[in-house]
Structure formats: C-alpha cells, structure tokens
Amino acid sequence: MIDTFQRVKDASRALALLSDQQRSEVLLAVADTIINNKERILAANAKDLAKMERENPLYDRLLLSEQRLEGIAADMRHVASLPTPLGHLSKQTTLPNGLRLRRVSVPFGVIGIIYEARPNVTFDVFALCFKSGNACVLKGGRDADCSNREEVALIHEVLQQHGVPVDAVALLPATHEATAEMLGAVGYIDLCIPRGGRKLIDFVRDNARVPVIETGAGVVNTYFDVDGDLEMGKKIVLNAKTRRVSVCNALDCLLVHLDRLVELEELVNPLAEKHVIIYADDPAYAALEGHYPYLQHATAESYGTEFMDYKLAVKTVGSLDEALAHIDRYGSGHSEAIVTRNASTARQFQQQVDAACVYWNAPTSFTDGAQFGLGAEIGISTQKLGPRGPMALEEITTYKWLIEGEGQVRS
Numbered sequence: 001m002i003d004t005f006q007r008v009k010d011a012s013r014a015l016a017l018l019s020d021q022q023r024s025e026v027l028l029a030v031a032d033t034i035i036n037n038k039e040r041i042l043a044a045n046a047k048d049l050a051k052m053e054r055e056n057p058l059y060d061r062l063l064l065s066e067q068r069l070e071g072i073a074a075d076m077r078h079v080a081s082l083p084t085p086l087g088h089l090s091k092q093t094t095l096p097n098g099l100r101l102r103r104v105s106v107p108f109g110v111i112g113i114i115y116e117a118r119p120n121v122t123f124d125v126f127a128l129c130f131k132s133g134n135a136c137v138l139k140g141g142r143d144a145d146c147s148n149r150e151e152v153a154l155i156h157e158v159l160q161q162h163g164v165p166v167d168a169v170a171l172l173p174a175t176h177e178a179t180a181e182m183l184g185a186v187g188y189i190d191l192c193i194p195r196g197g198r199k200l201i202d203f204v205r206d207n208a209r210v211p212v213i214e215t216g217a218g219v220v221n222t223y224f225d226v227d228g229d230l231e232m233g234k235k236i237v238l239n240a241k242t243r244r245v246s247v248c249n250a251l252d253c254l255l256v257h258l259d260r261l262v263e264l265e266e267l268v269n270p271l272a273e274k275h276v277i278i279y280a281d282d283p284a285y286a287a288l289e290g291h292y293p294y295l296q297h298a299t300a301e302s303y304g305t306e307f308m309d310y311k312l313a314v315k316t317v318g319s320l321d322e323a324l325a326h327i328d329r330y331g332s333g334h335s336e337a338i339v340t341r342n343a344s345t346a347r348q349f350q351q352q353v354d355a356a357c358v359y360w361n362a363p364t365s366f367t368d369g370a371q372f373g374l375g376a377e378i379g380i381s382t383q384k385l386g387p388r389g390p391m392a393l394e395e396i397t398t399y400k401w402l403i404e405g406e407g408q409v410r411s
Helices: 002-015 020-036 038-049 066-081 119-131 142-161 176-183 198-207 230-242 258-272 282-288 320-330 343-352
Strands: 089-094 100-107 110-115 135-139 169-171 191-195 220-224 251-257 277-280 295-297 311-317 335-339 357-360 379-381 389-391 397-404
Touching: 002 110, 002 135, 002 169, 020 038, 020 066, 020 119, 020 142, 038 066, 038 142, 066 119, 110 119, 110 176, 119 135, 119 142, 119 169, 135 176, 142 169, 176 198, 191 198, 191 379, 220 230, 220 320, 230 251, 230 258, 230 335, 251 258, 251 320, 258 282, 258 311, 277 282, 282 295, 282 311, 311 320, 320 343, 335 343, 343 357
Parallel strands: 110 135, 110 191, 135 169, 220 251, 220 335, 251 311, 277 295, 277 311, 335 357
Antiparallel strands: 089 100, 100 397, 379 389
16 A cells, blocks of 8 residues: 555645645535535445444444535535635744744645544545645545445546546555554654544554544533533433434433432433433432333443443432542543533533533533534544644644744854
C-alpha cells in the first residue's frame, strides 16, 4: 500500500495550491452529486444491510436513507460555507533584533481515519479534510464496504471533473492488514483518528506508530438531581436514550437521587414505549417492580458499559458527591448531564465532571459537530492533549512559524 500512501501524500501537496473558493465549489458539487445519485448510494447500502441482522445495534449506524443522505448533503454545504481554517494568524511579534515572526494555521497534510459501520463518516471526513486542505486515507469496516466504495467513487468523479487529483481521498481494503499498514505508515500519514468502539480505539492507540487522536467510546451518564424538574427530566432521558441508541452520545446510565425514587416510575415510563430494558440497582428495582415491564436486576457489568442498544442502567445515589464519584469511576470522558433547577448544584457538577461535554438541563444527544455549528465532525475527542470534544475544521489544522529577516545573524 506504500504506492497508495505516496499518491495521497503527493495529492496533499496539490491541495495546498487550491483556493478556498475552489475547495468550496468542489464540496458543493459533491453535495449535489449525493442528491442526484441517491439511488446508487442506497443500492450499495442495501447490499451492506442485507448482510447484517436488523437486531444488531450497529444496523442503525449502517443504515442510509433518503432523509439521511439529504442531511449529509446539507452538512457538506454547510462546511463549504464556513470560513477557511487556513492562514489564520494566531501570534505575531517582532524581536529586538528585527526578526518578524508570525504563527499561521496550515493543514496537517494526510489524515487517516479508521471507522466501523458508519458510511456517513466517508462523506463527513472528506468534507472536513478537503475544506481544511488535508488529503485523507479512509479505512472503513467490512460491514459498510459497499456503501463506502460507492461514496468514494462518486467523490472521485467530482474531483476529476474539477481537475483535482482523485488521490486526495483514498479508501483502503476493509481488512485487518490494511489497518496495520495505515498504523505503520510513518512519513505518509500525519495523523490517525479512530472512530468506533472501545476495542477499536484501544487497538489503534496501542499499535499505532503514527500520531493518534483518540475519539473515545461514549459511556454516558445523566444525573436526575433532588431538585430536578420531572417533566423536563422525562423528555431529556427519553431523547438521550432513544433518539439513536447506536451513537456514542446515547445515554447509558441514569443516576437518580434517593429522594426522587418515588417518581422514578414516571421518569422512565416513556422508555417502555421503545421497549428499553432497564438494569436497576436494588432501590430502583424496588421502586419499579410491577410498574415497568422491561425490568432486570443490575449487575457489576451494567455500569461502565456502552450499550449501543435499547438498554439502560439505573443507579440510586444519595447526593451530588455520590453521582460525581460514579461518573468519575464509570464515565469515559465523553458527555455527562445533570437535570436540576438548582443553579449552584449545576455549576458544581459542570465544574467537577471531567468530560469533554457537560450538560445542564439538556440531553447528551447534542454532542455532535453539526449540532455545535461546526458543519460536521471528524470525531469526538475524549483526550485532553490537543483537541477535545467534537472535532471539525479548526481541530484538523496545525500551525507553522513564518520568520522574516533582513540578513540578521545569531551571535
């Protein structure tokens, strides 16, 4: 695959010569192509779907529809309309010896993305990388290979029409060997970003020889406080858990203050319409027994699990400190939320919770680059070194120093 990596690296240099207007025109053309070729994409996606059981939690991630393609195209148009992240002047100074220094934003060069059954990622990554002047190497999973190949073929058609090297985006074979090659592509891939479950992310981090930004698995908690509004809590819990169960911002564990157990039945009752299985600790189980149809006893494995399914753990806590301790032990640093009318409690929660996104009276389902106004996202970083939270255009640029002199020499 060295030949592929070299061609992508060569293409990345050509991208640097494009103006922002040219990049935006290409993205708008790809967005139009998505809409004009919906049947091609959906036919390829149907082949992938046929190989997966509907009951598989990843089925929803794999599924494309006309509505979802329209949303993908709209996000791409949004990215095209955003200001360029390149050439931003972040520092400027003149030294006593007269040297003039400027620090400006530039592309990384080549970004590698490893992802699972998420065909939308192919378009999202291309849009963000292309707008920011980066070439990209994509390594999708077997589950979405037909969809990914049709999408990249469409992108290549548009790039060719606009005189842009098609190697600005390359799709590797959906094999473990290709993953190993990407992770060892020192000198060709400047940055690797894994998007998937904990197993994939841990493998990439432990085996990569190229720089990696972790986009962490989402073990997400919501704390319903003693001062939480019940009607608000019902809507937030329902949306966070069931909007899309297969995404990383979906709710996994509901923490309930002991004094609100009398209202737990009403709080979780809307989940029954979606057949959500609740794994409750002993106090919560006693409060729900005979009142909630899909009730099971929690085990040690119920907490700290990213379900990606219609399943929810419920844990009773006696205080804010207990809720914070649970999140500190079981959370993944992705997204956490509190439902409360007490501003002091909310501020303490937001200050003390160690996560990329911390919500007050809103569902964690909003953790998304498009929802944050970023156009799309290349991933949600849970690490602290470098970018954190939804990563978009700004987060996939680096910078370089430009120094101008008039013949000065160092003594």
